[in-house]
Amino acid sequence: MKHESHAELAAALWPDKKDVPVKLLTCRHCGRRNRVQVPKAVLEPSRCECGACGQALFLTPEEPLTRISSSAYEHSLDRSTLAALKALPGFPALVRWLMSNLGERSLRLECLSSTVMCGEAQFPELVKLLEEARHGLDFPSQPTLFLSESPHANAVTFGTEEPAVIVYAGLLDHLDDTEVKSVLGHELGHLHAEHGLYRTVALVLAGGSGLLGTVGQWLSFPLQKALYKWMRCSELTADRAGLLACRDLSASLGVLMKLAGGHRPGTRQRTKMKLAPFVQQARTLAKQEESSWFDGLLAMLLTMNQSHPFIAWRVMHLLEWVEHGNYLDILSGHYERAKNPVAA
Structure with missing residues (x-):
């Protein structure tokens, strides 16, 4: 799918030119406050300069977000649901038992046995x-990167001692x-947000029921449901990290659209999927859930047994962060920094 031009994407995301969101940003060079329109800042950051000193307001895509803390982009729902999960009776004991008896060994062994490890000599x-x-x-x-054969467009991460990322071939x-x-x-x-421990627990619970036996069944309802709820919210934090890594809103939204509708040969031969109606679909859903408590409840019930939230919900939260959150503040160099960065 060829990405829309900046003008097309701006018209898709912000069709009402009279209601374009605006941000006040502080120049990291001289401290001057600048009033910028969000569409221009997001889609054409290189054209945004300080009105006082003339320096670039934003970091270039090649500049790293030096020592950024995950707290700088952590979603509030991620933080609150993880706190609730840790407070559940028995959960800390479960984590200790799983990690001492199974840990990351079973997952890493499965990767080494059934996937391709990538490196300089393999899929560089x-x-x-x-x-x-x-x-x-x-x-x-640097996490270990594995490529797994699967028709599904997906990727997953696990581990704390030896973190790993698995890319499913269908994604490519x-x-x-x-x-x-x-x-x-x-x-x-x-x-980065230290989700690895709890995501490892979730993967072991999901794939190791035979190893867990009655313990897994005992934990099946309250802890597993709470774990799934946190995992859904943790996706919102990770979506923000994905945008910060590529710094291309059309690419991040394009990923979500393709996860929802696919991008198979049969699709490409017949049509060109566009972001504009997809974004409008997400905004319509947001308004519908806000205006109806029943729709909000229904959405919660439908995702109760899922590790990922609805795609349109992710689109809505990512756009809200871009428009009204601290996304542009981060790109302008103003963000919370890690106090004790871990050595590579």
Whole structure:
């Protein structure tokens, strides 16, 4: 899918020119406050200069977000649901039991047994995209990258001691390089925000019921449902990391659209999917859920057993962050920095 031009994307995202969102941003060079229109700042950041000193307001795509803390882009729902999860009776004991008895060994063994490990001699092109995403987020450690044969467009991460990212081959059929970098940044965001431990627990619970026996069944309802709820909210944090890694809103939104509708040969031969109606679809859904408590409840019930939220919900939250959150503040160099960065 060829990405829309800046003008087309701006018209799609912000059709009402009288209601274009505006941000006040502080120049990192001279401290002057600048009033900028969000569409121009998001889609053409290189054209935004300080009105006082004339310096660039935003970091270039090649400049890393030096020592950025995951707290700088953490979604509030991620933070609150994780706190609720940790407060559940028995959950800390479950984590200790799982990690001491199974840990990451079973998942890593499965990867080494059934997938291809990528490196300088094996799929260096994919490793390069991971390195670019890692550079953009200034993520200190280098996770092991695996490629798994699957028709599904997906990627997953796990681990704390030896973090790993698994890319499903179907993903490469659907996405261009910038979109793949957004996905890899998304997975690095999970690791950066220290989701690895709890996502590993979720993967072990989902795939190791035979190993867990009655313990897994005992935990099946309250803890598993709470874990799924947190995982859905953690995706919102990771989506932000993906955008920060690629710094291309059309690519990040394009990933979500393709996850919703696919990008198979049969689709490409018949039509060209466009972001404009897809974004409008997400905005319509947001208004519908806001105006009807029943629709909001229904959406919650429909995703109760899922590890990922609805695609349109993710689009809505990502756009809200871009328009009204601190996305542009981060790109202008104003963000919370890690106090004790981990060595690579």
